[in-house]
Amino acid sequence: MKQPGFFDVEERLSRLSGPGDQLEAFSRTVDFEVFRPDLEKALSYSDGSKGGRPPFDPVLMFRILVIQTLNNLSDERTEYLINDRLSFMRFPGLGLSGRVPDAKTVWLFRERLTQAGAIERLFDRFDATLRNAGYLPMSGQILDATLVAAPKQRNTNAEKEDIRAGQIPQDWQDKPSKLSHKDRHARWTLKFTKAKRQENGTIPSTDLAIPFFGYKSHISIDRKFRLIRKWKATDAAASDGARLREGLLDKTNMASTVWADTAYRSKANEDFMEKHGFVSKVHRKKPHLKPMPRHIQRSNAGKSVIRSRVEHVFADQKSQTGLFVRTVGITRATMRVGLANIVYNMRRFLLLERINAAA
Structure with a gap:
């Protein structure tokens, strides 16, 4: 058997860089140090004067959360793959002989950020980075929501009534x-x-209604760059339209136009947008028991061309990162959704920078 060489690990890492390591591209493009002040404030680690084992670097741990979110990994699987894959080891800045955070350490780190409510500040911090890079919200905004599955609960009818109350x-x-x-x-x-x-070739006249358990991710993206600018996590039964008046609109967008589907069409929302200077491009609903007028059909079709861009965001999150809530409670679900939104913006930022470099 050939004796291992001194530079074997470096040669293997260089081979990984050749085909294009996405994590390495993240390291080149995203300045993770901008998250350090918010991470340190949320964690509130002691100064070490009382002794004990020093904690892992917060930026290193945050990079591990990015790996976990990108690949939809559990804490145990995250620990294993960091030990198993050189690319996962390189991204946080770990070495073959260094100490690797175990699953419990990853859980505790994420839990401390969750309880401190740090995810909103971390999202805003990276949004400021995007703006400084020239990706200002412009050309209007598009609103939508998607369901995020969670482990189903098996409760009795009496327990369900207590929970609803x-x-x-x-x-x-x-x-x-x-x-x-x-x-x-x-x-x-x-x-x-x-x-x-159907088997006979016909299509039923009504859509299928499938029971779903979990949460809902509400987002607002800017039309030009398709970056998430505002977001909110709620339970799955929450109304989409009501979230429009709860801070989901981005007032810093350079254009005042708002696109959304019929779930956001209501008199309260239309009055709210008019009062705050927004121009509504929300889809109009079909009249009750009447056919849809042709001019409204054409208007909705034109709006759909633009509004459909927000569906690409959800498709990217669910196909690439497998958006799913493994935890219990709205606080942890908010952390999960927030991390998914940050990672999406990082991946989008990476793509936009490549386009600009090629141009």
Whole structure:
């Protein structure tokens, strides 16, 4: 057997760089040091005067969360792959002989950020980086929401009634271990999807309604660069339209036009947008028990050409990063959705920089 050489690891890493390592491109394009002040403020680590093992560098740990989000990994799988893959080891700045964070350390780091509510500040910090790079929100904005699945709960009817009333079921109060595994914030809803063609070749006249359990990710993207500018996480049963008036609109966009589907069409939303200087391009609904007028059909079709761009964002998140909530509770779900939005903006930033370099 050939004896390992001194530079074997460097040669192997250079081979990984040749075909194009996405994580290495992240390191070249994204300045992760901009997150350090917010990370240190949220973590509130001690100064080490009392001794003990020093914590891992917060930026190193945040890079690990990026790896985890990019590949939709559990904490245990994240630990294994960092030890197994050279590219995963290189991205956070770890070496073959260095100490690697275990699954519990990754969980504790993410949990501390979650409880500190740091994800909004981290998202705003990177959004400021995008603006400084010249990617200002312009050409209007597009709003939409998508369902995010969570582990289904098996509860009795009485337990469901208590949860809907905002109460903890009596049987759970004396069982803290059981309570910690019960998601009291996720909700059931109906997901309407296109009906499948039948065996005889006909298509049913109504869409299929599929029960869905989990949360919902609401976003607002700018039309020009398709970057997420505003976002919010709610339970799956929350109304899409009501979120428009809860800070989902980006007032810094250089254009005042707003595109959205019929779920956002209401008198309250139209009055709100008019009051705050926004121009509504929200789809109009079909009149009840009447055919859709031709001029409204043409208008909605023109709006769909632009509005459909937001669907590409959700498709990217679900196909590339496998958007899914493994945790319990709206606070942790917000952390998961926020990380997915940051990572999407990083990937989009990488693409925009490549386009500019090629141009």
